[in-house]
Amino acid sequence: MDTKKITHYMRVTFSLVWMPLCLTACADSVPDSDSNTMSVSVTLQDVHRCSRISPEIVLNGVPSGIEYFDVHLIEYGEEERFLGGGDWKNDNSGIIPEGALTKYYRGPCPPSGTSRDYAFVVSAMSRNNIQPVAVRLYRFTQE
Numbered sequence: 001m002d003t004k005k006i007t008h009y010m011r012v013t014f015s016l017v018w019m020p021l022c023l024t025a026c027a028d029s030v031p032d033s034d035s036n037t038m039s040v041s042v043t044l045q046d047v048h049r050c051s052r053i054s055p056e057i058v059l060n061g062v063p064s065g066i067e068y069f070d071v072h073l074i075e076y077g078e079e080e081r082f083l084g085g086g087d088w089k090n091d092n093s094g095i096i097p098e099g100a101l102t103k104y105y106r107g108p109c110p111p112s113g114t115s116r117d118y119a120f121v122v123s124a125m126s127r128n129n130i131q132p133v134a135v136r137l138y139r140f141t142q143e
Helices: 003-027 033-037
Strands: 039-042 057-060 068-076 081-089 116-126 129-142
Touching: 039 116, 039 129, 057 116
Parallel strands: none
Antiparallel strands: 039 057, 068 081, 068 116, 116 129
């Protein structure tokens, strides 16, 4: 048998054997059921419009073991636009303070006389898992 064919068969066999084992290992890291209770609320004020000052974000029902939150602001329209965000270490207060998001953050700023749809995407993260434990969206329309 040709060495190229043998190499191909070995790769296919390796993939078929190891892929189910890897998927099983990933399935063991499924988050607790308390990840379904997390909620997000945001109070936007005039100072947050077209500004680099992010609003205060209040989190309730945060799952246990969360080390930090990954937060992004997204504008929805003909195409989605990323408006920045940042990470915030979980201090168990349930509050991400006003102005805490600093990674290229720019607040909602629709053109004059129009309205746009936005969402804060808040991911509760653990350093033991690359997948978020919980993800919540806070959707709103800004005029």
